[in-house]
Amino acid sequence: MKLKEVFFGLGMKPPAREYGFDIQTFELEKDGAIEYAAWRHPKEKPKRFYQTQVDAIREFLSAGDFAIDIGAHTGDSTLPIALAVGVSGGVLALEPNPHVYKVLVANAGLNKRKTNIQPLMFAATAEDAEMEFEYSDSGFCNGGLHKDISPWIHGHFFKLCVHGRNLLRYLEREYPETLSRIRYVKIDTEGYDPDVARSIHSLLERNRPYIKTEIYKHLPSARRVQYLRELQALGYRLHKWESEENYRGEVISERDADKWRHYDVFAVPSAGG
DSSP states (O other): OOHHHHHHHTTOOOOOOOOOEEEEEEEETTTEEEEEEEEOOTTSOOOOOOHHHHHHHTTTOOTTOEEEEETOTTTTTHHHHHHHHOTTSEEEEEOOOHHHHHHHHHHHHSSTTTOOEEEEOSEEOSSOEEEEEEESSTTOOSEEOOTTOOHHHHOOOEEEEEEEEOHHHHHHHHOTTTGGGEEEEEEOOTTOHHHHHHHTHHHHHHHOOEEEEEEOTTSOHHHHHHHHHHHHHTTEEEEEOOBTTBOOOSEEOGGGTTSSSSEEEEEEEGGGO
């Protein structure tokens, strides 16, 4: 933990700050020019987009498919997925943090001739409820619900009240025609991924979408093992996600749960090869 985080934990915190965004343009070899709203938050890492990112997603998604991006942040992970499935498909992008949600909305409004992004400002939870997320700074750049993890370990002391909803019930009510077309779920929620996956268990069981999920660096070993077991029990083959261009790294199992401190898993439905 950094020294300044100790002071944050003791209550000596700066006031909340807001940051705007700048529109950037990227040229992709096949998909052409795309625009991206880049958040000006000083802790936000620069984002770049390449044709190879989109092509890697097209190896398992097709035009007309739908995806869910849980923990969409600014939409940087959403955009390549949306390009891969096109306007005949789409991405439902969940981001409960209002400070960054406005940037996600801006990105959803760009590239309308090539993408269909539906921003949703709530967290995926077992039940509809208000909840308290923890962030690392006064601009609320990086954070989430760090279940059963001490703040003196994760170092996120800036609290933010957000709304959580049962995603499956929401989709059944608001997007009934889309449910059967969901082929991919990306989860990145700072250690809350196992709970998110459980909250949409019936969707995973029925649709058998591809899944990309994070094994958070502070997630306890027992919870890692349990999560990987649950994915395998659903009939998924687990790969270590290597990069934006290589989703299917080495095959892993629960025995590899602690092999890396922080990593992503790409889960492939057995029938999907």
